[in-house]
Amino acid sequence: MGQFQSTEVCTTPACVQVAANLLGNLAPHWRDIDPCTNFDEMVCYGFNQRHDDTLNGLNMAAKPNYRLLREILTLPYEEAKKVKPPYTLSRRDNADEHNFEMLRQSYATCMDSDAIKKAGIKPLKDALNEFHKQWPVEVEFADELFDDADDKVGLQAVSIALAQLNIRTWAWRIDPTGDLGRSYRKADAVNPKIQRFWFLAPQTSIPLEELFGNAAAYSDNATVAKLEAKIAGALNATFPVSIDESAVNGIAKDIIAFEAAMADAVMATAQEVQSSGADKDPQETLKKSVVSFKDLEALTPVLGFDAMVKALVPQGHVPDAVRVEYPALWPLVEKIVKQQRKIVLQSWFFWRFIDAMGKYVESPELVAVEAGGKAASNNYEACINHVDSSLRWILGHFFVEASYSNLTRSTSTKLAVNIHEEMKVHVEKLSWMSEETKKRTIKKLDNMVLNIGYPEEEPNAASPDSLAAFYSGLNITNSFFENAAAGLHHQVVTDMRGLLKPSSQKEWETVHTLITNAAYEGEYNSILIPAGVSQLPMFHPDLPEWALYGGLGAVIGHEITHGLDSRGRAKNENGLQTNWWDKKTEEEFETREKCFEKQYSEFSVIGPDGKKYNGQGNVTLAESVSDAGGLAVAYDAWIKERKSMPNVWDQSLPGLEDFTHEQLFFIVYGNWWCNADSAAQKAKRVRSNGQHPLNQFRILGGAENSRGFREAFKCAKKEPRCEIF
Numbered sequence: 001m002g003q004f005q006s007t008e009v010c011t012t013p014a015c016v017q018v019a020a021n022l023l024g025n026l027a028p029h030w031r032d033i034d035p036c037t038n039f040d041e042m043v044c045y046g047f048n049q050r051h052d053d054t055l056n057g058l059n060m061a062a063k064p065n066y067r068l069l070r071e072i073l074t075l076p077y078e079e080a081k082k083v084k085p086p087y088t089l090s091r092r093d094n095a096d097e098h099n100f101e102m103l104r105q106s107y108a109t110c111m112d113s114d115a116i117k118k119a120g121i122k123p124l125k126d127a128l129n130e131f132h133k134q135w136p137v138e139v140e141f142a143d144e145l146f147d148d149a150d151d152k153v154g155l156q157a158v159s160i161a162l163a164q165l166n167i168r169t170w171a172w173r174i175d176p177t178g179d180l181g182r183s184y185r186k187a188d189a190v191n192p193k194i195q196r197f198w199f200l201a202p203q204t205s206i207p208l209e210e211l212f213g214n215a216a217a218y219s220d221n222a223t224v225a226k227l228e229a230k231i232a233g234a235l236n237a238t239f240p241v242s243i244d245e246s247a248v249n250g251i252a253k254d255i256i257a258f259e260a261a262m263a264d265a266v267m268a269t270a271q272e273v274q275s276s277g278a279d280k281d282p283q284e285t286l287k288k289s290v291v292s293f294k295d296l297e298a299l300t301p302v303l304g305f306d307a308m309v310k311a312l313v314p315q316g317h318v319p320d321a322v323r324v325e326y327p328a329l330w331p332l333v334e335k336i337v338k339q340q341r342k343i344v345l346q347s348w349f350f351w352r353f354i355d356a357m358g359k360y361v362e363s364p365e366l367v368a369v370e371a372g373g374k375a376a377s378n379n380y381e382a383c384i385n386h387v388d389s390s391l392r393w394i395l396g397h398f399f400v401e402a403s404y405s406n407l408t409r410s411t412s413t414k415l416a417v418n419i420h421e422e423m424k425v426h427v428e429k430l431s432w433m434s435e436e437t438k439k440r441t442i443k444k445l446d447n448m449v450l451n452i453g454y455p456e457e458e459p460n461a462a463s464p465d466s467l468a469a470f471y472s473g474l475n476i477t478n479s480f481f482e483n484a485a486a487g488l489h490h491q492v493v494t495d496m497r498g499l500l501k502p503s504s505q506k507e508w509e510t511v512h513t514l515i516t517n518a519a520y521e522g523e524y525n526s527i528l529i530p531a532g533v534s535q536l537p538m539f540h541p542d543l544p545e546w547a548l549y550g551g552l553g554a555v556i557g558h559e560i561t562h563g564l565d566s567r568g569r570a571k572n573e574n575g576l577q578t579n580w581w582d583k584k585t586e587e588e589f590e591t592r593e594k595c596f597e598k599q600y601s602e603f604s605v606i607g608p609d610g611k612k613y614n615g616q617g618n619v620t621l622a623e624s625v626s627d628a629g630g631l632a633v634a635y636d637a638w639i640k641e642r643k644s645m646p647n648v649w650d651q652s653l654p655g656l657e658d659f660t661h662e663q664l665f666f667i668v669y670g671n672w673w674c675n676a677d678s679a680a681q682k683a684k685r686v687r688s689n690g691q692h693p694l695n696q697f698r699i700l701g702g703a704e705n706s707r708g709f710r711e712a713f714k715c716a717k718k719e720p721r722c723e724i725f
């Protein structure tokens, strides 16, 4: 028992619910398991028994959020306002009925499967018809190559029309799921305070992220055959003018060759940037990515980036420069474009549109080739995601009203403030960091903004007036397809407004209110801790402090550490990519990183074939370092807080009295990462190049690298295996 441990047991409903969850996940034979070597088995054995494949602590936490929103979205306004999940403590009462009606209509239209079935594939075809009018390529001239003089205007018009619907051809787009936070704009590379219109690389059917992991993806015969059938099937079902099936099959083949050529150009350019010494002087490389607006026309005489920017930015606001990630890429792409048949380019635009919008129509032909076509599935989670993609902040507002009390928010804020302070204490004590680098690291931490729950500006998600103003340009009708298109267009319009003002550290870009995740934003030097992740069974203001710090606290610590990990430390206190560490400190840091790399490469899982699959310690480095740092500062912040706290916040939970509160802190941490993946899924995930270690490695790494853990469970070796912060 710890020195300060209270013997009281918390029996509020929230405490009992969390206790039941922890106990249910715990191995029934936990006394026979050595936590120092098999902590993952100890905390998650029950979880794996109880749950289906692919479920993990985080996506399970998302489920109750969806159910709560379903309840809210199917009630009249007055009733919806009364909805609360169990054990909510307090709630404001100031929402706006008009905002709510938009939500309700958007959701009801999505759930109206009869109307969607009746509309069929027609909305998609109608839209393609419009694109065909903008660039009327005749089928009888299907073999003609793209002709600059004849076709440039049409090509530019259609690519702009697609961009206005948030469909990417050349420019980046906003990720409608919000989870990745991609946007048409990005902070300027040289001065992150300035927002710039952003061109990354062309969209290809095999996404860029996958190509960077596997540059030869377009040479894989099976992948290509499947893709070809998909594109041909989708085009045959929707082509706006009469055309032979065999001609369409030829077009599909050529679309893939076109994309493969562009993919090769992207990979070659990215490689060139790497080998030209981007590592040595990142500033120089970044400077080259800022292209003045007047140079844009010369860079892309055919693709017309200048025209695209003009069409998308708020009226009258022509920027002095934009951000082009690989300026050397575009002359290559233009060359490839000019070698294509014009009907291939036009059909590629059609395909881009179908690929993005096929999920908003009902069509057996699209279903047959896995290109969408299942819109009328009456799936409430999909419909909540749909509402979320067009009315994100209003949906978040009603979720917050129902399930994120002021007390929850202030408790999360206190946690974040204490852990952030503790990180500064840790930095001061680091033996390997020079005094000069310490000063600047503290400055970076002082400059870090902690965003808790939901955004407070553009829009202020707590204010119905601010929300109504933000969404004033969006019209919700009783056509599902039109609502989807209008929502996508509105995303572009509001994103572009961001070009008019300096970057804000209060911007919510990569995650939003409802997301069961959290983020560190390198360019803004801020963390985002959404309301969605601050819910039972992970978080509740009734819970004892050890449960708060071991759960959400470790997540907050993890995000703060991201500001100083291998990626985060490459940016200074203002988000500028620059080398601000002295050589000696940098070497000391890298030596310690090697320990994590080795450790996470030694962790392994046994695949269904009986073979051992090891982790990729080099790929997961930033995440594993942040896990260890986050756990260390959250633990120490809790120990400090505990000394000044009345006993009532140090209670135990029913059924868990055999554990010390120090042990429970780590059991709660482990529960975030329980995961019921099958052996096959684990073997696949461990090789898939993701930046995050396998969940069970995160539990094992946490246990090996935490001094607090080693002491709490009386492990023979008390020193952490790897430690940086």
Ligand SMILES: [Zn+2]
Binding pocket: 558, 562, 623, 626
């Ligand atoms: Zn992370």
